[in-house]
Amino acid sequence: MAILKWVQDNGIDWHYIQPDKPTQNAFIESFNGRLRDECLNETMFSSLNDAREELTKWRNDYNHHRPHSSIENLTPSEFVEKIRMDKLAA
Numbered sequence: 001m002a003i004l005k006w007v008q009d010n011g012i013d014w015h016y017i018q019p020d021k022p023t024q025n026a027f028i029e030s031f032n033g034r035l036r037d038e039c040l041n042e043t044m045f046s047s048l049n050d051a052r053e054e055l056t057k058w059r060n061d062y063n064h065h066r067p068h069s070s071i072e073n074l075t076p077s078e079f080v081e082k083i084r085m086d087k088l089a090a
Contacts, residue, residue, distance in 0.1 A: 034062075 022029045039058040045051040063076045071079040
């Protein structure tokens, strides 16, 4: 209920994925699998603050240090910068 309240308070459209239809949002399903396999299943959190710190480290690695084959083997931050530079050059 807390998530639904936050969604309403922030004016976000909430759309459920139908049961047994993960391909309706394959990108987030792929991300969730990576997060679960690489961080959540591998880390024993001792507190909420510890969980926040570990997730921040994982997110930083995922976005700034790890190349993604789906975006030309760049990190997400490099890909965003490339798009910005391409727009400036156009």
